[in-house]
Amino acid sequence: MAVDPLIELRDVNKHFGELHVLRDISLTVGRGEVVVVIGPSGSGKSTLCRAINRLETIESGTILIDGEPLPDEGKDLARLRAEVGMVFQSFNLFAHKTVLANVSLAQVKVLGRERREADRRSRQLLDRVGLADQADKFPAQLSGGQQQRVAIAR
Template sequence: MTAITETDTVVEFRGVGKRFGSMQALTGIDLSVRRGEVVVILGPSGSGKSTLCRCINRLEAIDEGHILIDGHEQPVEGRDLYKFRTEVGMVFQSFNLFSHKTILENITLAPRKILGLDKQAAETRAHELLAMVGIADKAHSRPAQLSGGQKQRAAIARALAMDPKVLLFDEPTSALDPESTREVLATMRSLAQSGTTMIVVTHEMSFARAFADRIVFMAAGTIVETADPETFFTSPSSDRAKAFLSSVH
């Protein structure tokens, strides 16, 4: 594994802390994610996984430390924060598609309004992305006409349309039935194999083991250990990780 240099690092946490009132949600988070790397964050419920993910594009404001994207400090507010968020794609468990717009309109809205693409260029790119995620025939459908798995794949296409530097997934399959879960995981596998930089919060152990470059295991708002998937799943170093793995098998 190559050493991390400044140019390799897309996302960097430096001593990040986050509180919700009196509850310390994140403590002393130090983490670097390299370009093209797939990092899967695992841990029990309440361990801070989703909070860590949401802090990256400042959906949650941090209380201590620093978060950098491509070496640039996370802006606090205003136009700079708006631009910063265009560089960080996020796929939520609840899809967050506009129900009154077609799938094509959902995908082209931000590239046209924020990146300034003309309609034809934005739609051409959207059709390419819809084909890539396997729902090319749904461009003119509305979200209510799609299955859960199709909605999530549309949400992935929408995130990719902004050409983000990193793609975040926050429990993307937790609201889906098994068939839809398989569809979405297949799309994520394709992205992982294509070199997309991804940070994935998930309970899907098969995906984590097969497609992560690195596992980050969290508990009680801290990073307990990091390891390659084979090492983590066969010989975790912490008792907390061993207990977690025994509970999910």
């Protein structure tokens, strides 16, 4: 079965000083495919994800998103980051904002959506992760798993 590649890494290498964190990594993630990266602490999982989002630079290799090289800087990179999300190990939810406000914020600030439309879309996303009934709560009122799902919806 042919894969419709969305993300491709070819011989990617990344060092932190003498530590060779990513060594000749090649990976293809097909459109609609779900991939899980597992390994011990310090094995490079987060570095790999950060490289795909261009939050880390690589020394060698190629990263393609939808067949195009990962943008270096500027508007193309900003456009890519507006379309791609990453949930970090600490979810970075705003404690003083409700769940709904946390999910809507980037839609208003980055995508330029009207608040009403952003809230409507946020409620749909919260429903998809099983948290529609938690929209008016604050992060501290949720379990860790619920907070992670809010971050995924965001």
